[in-house]
Amino acid sequence: MTGFHEDEARRLLLAALFAVMLALGLAVLMPGAQAAESRTLLNVSYDPTRELYQALNESFVRQWKAKSGEDLKINQSHGGSGKQARSVIDGLEADVVTLALAYDIDAIADKAKLLDAGWQKRLSYNSAPYTSTIVFLVRKGNPKQIKDWGDLVKPGVSVITPNPKTSGGARWNYLAAWGYALDRNNGDAGKAQEFVTALFKNVPVLDSGARGSTVTFAQRGLGDVLLAWENEAHLALKEFGSGFEIVTPSLSILAEPPVAVVDKVVDKRGTRAVAQAYLEFLYTPEAQEIIARNFYRPRDPEVVKKTAGAFAPVKLFTIDDVFGGWKKAQTEHFSDGGVFDRITAKK
């Protein structure tokens, strides 16, 4: 074992390795160092709102600059609604949250006390500046002739929906189906459960999020019908081309994705004014039009009238009317041992 030779080889080897790593690290660090300090807001949102907030943020940043002269940067975080709420509870410093269900913001208020329990009263329309509903996406020409909820339980129809335990959107799907069955059976909960059980018998895959289900349906070619947010269905048409069409059922649920300023965070970071202005901006006609363009249903009566053509008329019921609010619906249907667990266990 000749020491010199070995030593040299070893040193060469390790030095080269570290040098490469260090150089790479430094090279990419450089441009980051020059990023200018400016005011930032963090908006923690759910999955399908990416495109919406991209457009809204651009517009608000421009407006804020004109009004206050301040450069604003809005950072976005997207993911499943429940997961996002949990991150905020565990310390993700969100100035505003814009989630899929009021239940998730309630959880932030309840478990981390980061905002007041009465948050939903602070902005108009239950703090939901836009709404959406659940529709069907079917394959071109609708080969299985799926027209309404009743067609989903027919034998041989394969239904794609995400898992209600992990996806906010899927909970709306489930509740919409339940509400339809109640409506058809004069409020008989037993019949409704039978209906939803039959529906989930036709589900071959439960993806964990809404976007995963869309990909399963559109890219992998699984299933005859996808239950989706209205805005997601329109986006899927845009992204995946002409192989699909949207079917609007006779009756569906009014989904109200709420927004809120996170008090403790904005007070700590000194961003209350801008966070408040940001959420109020969502109700302005300018923002409402952007909202409509992204296939969310606007609230502003003027904009509603102007964009009526873009949204199919559908009879909508609210979760408060039929299920007595989110807390009740959550415990009854989606908690462990709840109705959803029981109907899927029977399979």
Add this chain to the structure above:
Amino acid sequence: MMSGKAIREPALVRWALTVAALAFLALFLVAPLVAVLAEAFAKGWAAYVRALSGDDTWSSIRLTLIVAAIAVPLNIVFGLAASWAIAKFDFSGKSLLVSLIELPFSVSPVISGLVYVLLFGLQGLLGPWLVEHDLKVIFAVPGIVLATIFVTFPFVARELIPLMEEQGREEEEAALTLGASGFTAFRLVTLPNVRWGLLYGVLLCNARAMGEFGAVSVVSGHIRGLTNTMPLHVEILYNEYDFVGAFAVASLLAVLALVTLAVKSALEWWHRDELAAIGH
């Protein structure tokens, strides 16, 4: 490489084994790789380059490299220390120690992230203290680094321990008897003996550090352009239906792995004489 016909299998057997191994690899490794590349280049070279030129993509690449640059050296030092202690000495409880070192392999990535949330989260054991001192661990770079260290923890050590055990301790003992200091013995005897194993370990550790998804996902907060590593950015792009972008970033990770492996192969080839000399 081999001397003597007696220790060689018949050509037919060699051929059959090689084909079987290659077929298995083609089915399980190459096919997914090809699928990734096919998706990345589905819309041509220009779309591929465009997909990689976004600001958010670059900041995710930067963050990934920073994280790896911190996590990997720390785990190298640990791996060397641990394998030295375990392979060169006898003590009771060794199996327990080795099992504990391997434990992060078997901990679900979801749990690896979760434990740091339970420790450093706002509702966690140390959360209130951290808030008081205005320190951010999770949903910031330190948390991502910690989760990465956890996940890649055993790689270097696990690679070195069996190797050092196989080689025994006679050579070091001889060097020490001849008057070398402990560190010199380590440098001149142990390190050259295990350096290929070490290199493997480092490369694997690095690859995994860059590719980790589950654990990092739990502690990252997913803030675009700030706390997204490359794997997280892949998921984001995929969820935006930007398949070319998602697979382009993924292909970058795959190519990175292939390049580091190519470098390793080249080094082995350059030093093939030495390798032969020490009995490889």
Add this chain to the structure above:
Amino acid sequence: MSVLALKLSLPRRMPSVIPGFGPTLGFTLAYLSLIVLLPLAALVIKAAGTTLEQWGAILSDSRVLSALGLSFGGALAAALINTVFGLLVAWVLVRYPFPGRRLVDAVIDLPFALPTAVAGIALTALYAPNGWLGRLLEPLGVKVAFTPLGVVVAMVFIGLPFVVRTVEPVLHDVDLELEEAAASLGAGRVQTFLRVILPAILPSLLTGFSLALARAVGEYGSVIFIAGNLPGVSEIAPLLIVTKLEQYDYVGATAIATVMLGISFTLLLAVNLLQKWRRARMGG
């Protein structure tokens, strides 16, 4: 520390002249505690808040049981497949120089480098009924994507490098002279392999097996894309943990996590003790 070392060292060997036991073991233990044990302790503390009844309820839930069954059963199947084919691949790479060998060698580590989510997406794209491979398998009545079989495929993918990479360096080091000696004493190739080579590489093979197994048990990212995630059929245990977390059920999540941790750790410990026993027997 070194006094401890002397006390603990086995009588069969003279006290080692090799220095550095104290510092290296000390550092190892400190780093291990800080990075691994302390955070895991947080998990156990959290789970300790669970009452016996809650434990009973969680562990007797058929959904939890079938998820744990799938995670461990699938991982076991995948690890066995990986042990056989990993050994084969390592053998071919070490012993048979063929064109493109280095390239193939480089590909082995791909599962480490590819983000698990990407691997899951890629595998799903391949094995879905309309994918390249799924299309070929469907007429044969074999469904991979969205079934438990898909779970095993994803687990094979992520576990393979563990076996190959632990066996490969040891296989390199197997003394060819021993093989030649065996051959000159009239042993056939198979006999030489079983009697000379296999005993030498068995520890690493076993290690590779246990690592592949342990890794596959906890895998999440790649599996959820290909699994189908139907409760009781193709739902893995880590997904249940995530599900419970989404419902802010930290107790349930940490309980399942602790059970998984316990089983995995026992498996690893068993394999390592087996190694030690084997080493003692061989050495003695």
